[in-house]
Amino acid sequence: MKKIAVKSLLPLLLSVGLMAGCATQPEEPQGPTQEELEAQRAREAAEAAARENEACLQEARRLAEQVNAYTNLNADQSARLDAARAAMRNNEGCRARDLLSALASELEAARMTYTVVRGDNLWNISGKSEVYGNPYQWPLIYKENRDKIQDADLIFPGQEFEINKNPSASDVDAAVQHARTRGAWTLGETEDSDRDYLSR
Secondary structure: OOOHHHHHHHHHHHHHHHHHHHHHHOOOOOOOOOOHHHHHHHHHHHHHHHHHHHHHHHHHHHHHHHHHOOOOOHHHHHHHHHHHHHHHOOHHHHHHHHHHHHHHHHHHHHHEEEEEEOOOOOOHEEEEEEOOOOOHHHHHHHHHHHOOOOOOOOOOOOOEEEEEEEEEEEEEEHHHHHHHHHHOOOOOOOOHHHHHHHHH
């Protein structure tokens, strides 16, 4: 009787097992969890920030080269340049770029007007502390105002000269070289060496 009961139960157990097996289908794959999504967003944000910082650093390096070409920086400008260099060393690309961008614009626009008074000449104007503080830089004033100065040795009271307060180092070098090697001059004439200097 036990054998008969087991035999008769066997098909029943098999059918229940099959039904149970059919009822439990494999789970469909679930999407990422909220934590996984947040981690992915954080990674993407970090990668974007790194790309932006690298672009800022490249621009900061370009601006640093431009700013380094200027001369006659005042104490505040020098301090801002130092702060930008520190930001670059600390991998703060966008901060460095912003500091250098503002400084480059300021240096490019740094100009003054000088009104000639009796007894002035380009040598002593250039030597004034509020101008260049170096008389050998007088050719910078000459070149900047070539439309107002016929002869570098002859200027007149009342003339107004534009002066670039922050010339590039290469412009300063060329001006000083010209001032030191200009040669003999004649009042009222434009010397050939001056013409050569103006054409550079």
